Each structure stands twice: as structure tokens, then as C-alpha cells.
Amino acid sequence: VTLQAPAAPGPAREPVTDWPDWTQLERLARAALPGPVWDFLAGGSGQESTLRANRAALERISLIPRVLRDVSGRTTTGHLVGADTAMPVAIAPVAYHRLVHPDGELASARAAARAGVPITISTLSSTPLEQVVGTGAITWFQLYWLRDRERCLALVDRAEQGGCAALMLTVDVPWMGRRLRDVRNGFALPDHVQAVHLASETAGGHYPAGPSGSTAAHESVLGRSAVATHTDLTFAPALTWADLDEIRSRTRLPLIVKGLLDADDARRAVDAGADAVVVSNHGGRQLDGALPSIEALPAIRSAIGGQAQVLLDSGIRDGIDVLRALALGADGVLIGRPLLWGLAVGGEAGAYRVLELLAAELYDGLGLAGCTDVREAQNLKTFLLHASSPSPDPDEEIP
Ligand SMILES: Cc1cc2nc3c(=O)[nH]c(=O)nc-3n(C[C@H](O)[C@H](O)[C@H](O)COP(=O)(O)O)c2cc1C
Numbered sequence: 377v378t379l380q381a382p383a384a385p386g387p388a389r390e391p392v393t394d395w396p397d398w399t400q401l402e403r404l405a406r407a408a409l410p411g412p413v414w415d416f417l418a419g420g421s422g423q424e425s426t427l428r429a430n431r432a433a434l435e436r437i438s439l440i441p442r443v444l445r446d447v448s449g450r451t452t453t454g455h456l457v458g459a460d461t462a463m464p465v466a467i468a469p470v471a472y473h474r475l476v477h478p479d480g481e482l483a484s485a486r487a488a489a490r491a492g493v494p495i496t497i498s499t500l501s502s503t504p505l506e507q508v509v510g511t512g513a514i515t516w517f518q519l520y521w522l523r524d525r526e527r528c529l530a531l532v533d534r535a536e537q538g539g540c541a542a543l544m545l546t547v548d549v550p551w552m553g554r555r556l557r558d559v560r561n562g563f564a565l566p567d568h569v570q571a572v573h574l575a576s577e578t579a580g581g582h583y584p585a586g587p588s589g590s591t592a593a594h595e596s597v598l599g600r601s602a603v604a605t606h607t608d609l610t611f612a613p614a615l616t617w618a619d620l621d622e623i624r625s626r627t628r629l630p631l632i633v634k635g636l637l638d639a640d641d642a643r644r645a646v647d648a649g650a651d652a653v654v655v656s657n658h659g660g661r662q663l664d665g666a667l668p669s670i671e672a673l674p675a676i677r678s679a680i681g682g683q684a685q686v687l688l689d690s691g692i693r694d695g696i697d698v699l700r701a702l703a704l705g706a707d708g709v710l711i712g713r714p715l716l717w718g719l720a721v722g723g724e725a726g727a728y729r730v731l732e733l734l735a736a737e738l739y740d741g742l743g744l745a746g747c748t749d750v751r752e753a754q755n756l757k758t759f760l761l762h763a764s765s766p767s768p769d770p771d772e773e774i775p
Pocket residue numbers: 416417418468469470471498499500518546634656657658659660661689690691692710711712713714
């Protein structure tokens with residue numbers, strides 16, 4: 377497959393295992409990671425019903441392909457939050473990449489730069505944002521609202537001065553959802569993995585740190601998630617629309633609001649100056665029972681019209697899922713866990729391979745659906761298979 381994109385992925389520098397499919401990749405990642413780290417990555421909150429529902433909802437969407445439209449020349453290129461990208465995909469903010477590979481965010485960012493897609497760096501990144509920007513990747517900074525307001529706003533300034541291309545405010549984490557796998561595992565971070573952007577807070581005594589910089593996130597307690605304890609101490613549950621206004625006026629960076637499922641909230645975010653929204657249930661990690669984000673997408677698309685970009689995440693697992701999201705009105709998607717599977721298995725080359733695979737599938741899917749570009753994919757019709765269509769009443773006459 378030759379990708380016809382300005383920053384199209386080329387062949388991987390170091391050959392990596394040619395994963396036959398995503399299931400195989402997921403298996404390899406699971407085998408490569410300690411059990412509790414795998415659980416932290418893979419898990420959702422509560423009974424994990426939203427985690428499962430995200431996949432089920434995507435699989436219920438059937439695409440209706442168009443024909444006789446000459447698809448010999450096509451492109452996967454996208455335009456996300458002011459940047460030209462090789463495909464309408466960005467890397468979702470995921471905390472602590474160094475948990476799964478020693479090269480952490482640097483490897484992911486190098487892969488993103490090579491593949492021509494943006495990477496979002498979490499507030500809980502294990503690598504400083506300046507180093508990530510230094511890889512040449514389009515870098516978005518994801519902000520969690522911290523109890524220490526001044527330090528939080530200082531992070532906004534740091535992202536702008538450090539060369540980030542957008543600020544993404546995550547609004548669905550007043551605290552961490554109850555991730556029962558982490559609770560059962562007494563999950564804690566190893567000492568070498570640190571939330572480096574919060575390091576100055578630890579020095580300031582707000583978040584008690586041990587001599588090696590360890591925090592509450594590093595203290596394993598049976599029957600408790602140390603990362604949840606840490607975020608409880610660090611994140612402020614009191615974020616409001618007024619704070620969004622303050623953040624909007626604080627920075628000239630494009631603002632992305634992540635974690636919306638309600639169309640009225642999305643409309644309000646755009647009225648408050650958001651340039652893009654991310655329809656998301658945090659990959660099933662916050663409110664268990666929340667709507668699959670793909671099901672929230674159409675209403676949010678129509679509420680916003682063309683006034684802001686609509687991105688989507690939670691459950692995107694291949695190029696066909698990207699097409700499904702485009703067909704239902706997304707301008708692009710974020711991927712979370714699959715990128716980390718690649719990183720865990722093969723570092724930079726593994727992360728790159730994930731992006732390359734996605735691009736190849738999207739390139740193929742576009743053509744088979746009768747589309748030559750993303751815009752045409754956004755005009756595809758879909759058919760929704762119902763989860764539990766009522767079984768036919770045997771006594772009812774067939775008309
Ligand atoms: C291990 C892990 C850590 C995450 N950390 C963050 C984070 O720091 N900030 C954030 O906004 N979202 C975070 N998320 C949520 C992702 O940005 C994204 O919404 C979700 O993973 C998308 O679903 P997917 O994994 O099914 O692609 C995290 C998700 C995972 C799996």
C-alpha cells in the first residue's frame with residue numbers, strides 16, 4: 377500500500393513482527409507486560425459495561441458502500457485542529473507511557489512524527505512535554521484540572537511556551553472512576569515512572585513525595601489503587617464552565633474539550649470558545665454505564681454543525697472503526713490502548729507499526745466503500761443493527 381499523504385508513513389526503520397491482526401498484537405502486549413500493568417491499561421471502571429458497550433456499539437454500525445466512482449486515486453489525509461495530518465487520527469492522552477516501555481512518550485512521539493499524526497501528552501506524562509515537542513511531532517497538551525489552580529494555569533502557559541499546538545482540557549475526571557482491577561491488584565507505579573509535570577508540586581510539599589520523588593501513586597496498599605489515591609489528592613472535582621472561560625482566555629492555543637457525551641454540553645463548550653470537542657467516555661474508565669461515545673456522536677455533530685471539529689474516542693480498534701466514526705459525523709478519532717500495545721511490544725517501531733496498520737486499513741476501506749477521501753467518507757450512509765431486536769411474535773401475521 378502506498379499512502380498518498382503529505383506526511384505518509386513509510387516503511388518502518390527497524391522491521392518489527394508483522395502482526396497478522398489486532399487480536400494478535402493485543403495478545404503480544406499482554407504477554408509483554410506484568411499483569412497489574414496490563415490490567416491498568418486494559419481495564420475499565422465498575423463492571424466494565426461501558427468498556428464492552430463501546431465495542432458492541434461500533435460493531436453494530438454497518439457501512440453502506442457506494443460504487444462506480446473511480447477509487448483508483450485516494451488519500452487518507454486529514455485536517456485536525458489546524459494541522460494537516462496523514463490520516464484523521466491522533467494519539468489520545470494516556471498517562472505514563474514509560475509504564476509499558478522504557479522509551480515511553482519519546483518513542484510514541486517519534487512514531488507519531490514519522491506517521492504524520494498528532495500526539496496528545498497527558499498531564500500525567502512520564503516525559504516532559506518539551507522533550508516530546510522536540511521530536512517534531514505535532515504535540516497537544518492534555519490538562520487535568522488540579523486542586524492547585526495556579527500550578528494548573530502555569531501548566532497551560534508551559535504548554536504554550538513549550539511549543540504545543542493545542543490544549544486539550546479533559547472534563548470527565550472529577551476523580552478517577554472505580555477501576556476494580558487496580559483496586560484488586562493494589563496497583564501502584566514503579567519508582568522509575570513519575571508524573572514529571574507534577575514534580576514541582578511534590579517539591580512544594582503539596583503532594584508528599586519520598587526521597588526518590590515517589591508519591592502516593594507509588595505506595596502499594598492492598599485493596600486500594602494507588603493511582604486513584606494520587607489523583608484524589610491532586611485533581612480538583614470542582615471544575616466548572618467558569619473555569620473553562622478562564623482557560624480559554626488564558627491561552628491563544630486552539631482549545632479541545634475532551635470527555636463530552638451530551639449535546640447540550642458540547643454546544644456550550646463550543647459557545648465558550650472550544651475549537652474542537654472529543655466525544656468520549658474515557659475508554660470506559662469513568663462512569664460505568666455511560667453511553668458508548670459512537671452513539672453520542674450524531675446528536676453532538678448536529679448540535680455543533682460546522683462550528684467546531686468533532687473528534688471521537690473509546691473503542692476504536694481498526695481502520696474500519698475510523699470509517700464508521702467519519703460516516704457518523706466525526707472529523708477524526710483518537711486512539712488510546714492500541715498505540716500502547718504497539719509501544720509495549722516494540723517501542724517506537726511498534727507504535728509506528730500500529731499507526732501504519734491503521735492507515736493501511738483506512739486506505740483500503742475508503743476505496744472499498746467507494747470514497748476517495750475523508751470528506752466523501754463523512755457522507756457515507758450507515759445502517760444500525762439493533763442490539764436486541766425483539767424476536768418476532770409467532771402469532772403475528774406477516775403482512
Ligand atoms: C492507561 C490509560 C491512561 C489514560 N490516561 C489518560 C489521561 O491521562 N488523560 C486523559 O484525558 N485521558 C486518559 N485516558 C483516556 C484516553 O485518552 C482515551 O479517552 C481512551 O483510552 C480511548 O479509548 P481507547 O483506549 O478504547 O482507544 C487514558 C486511557 C488509558 C487506557
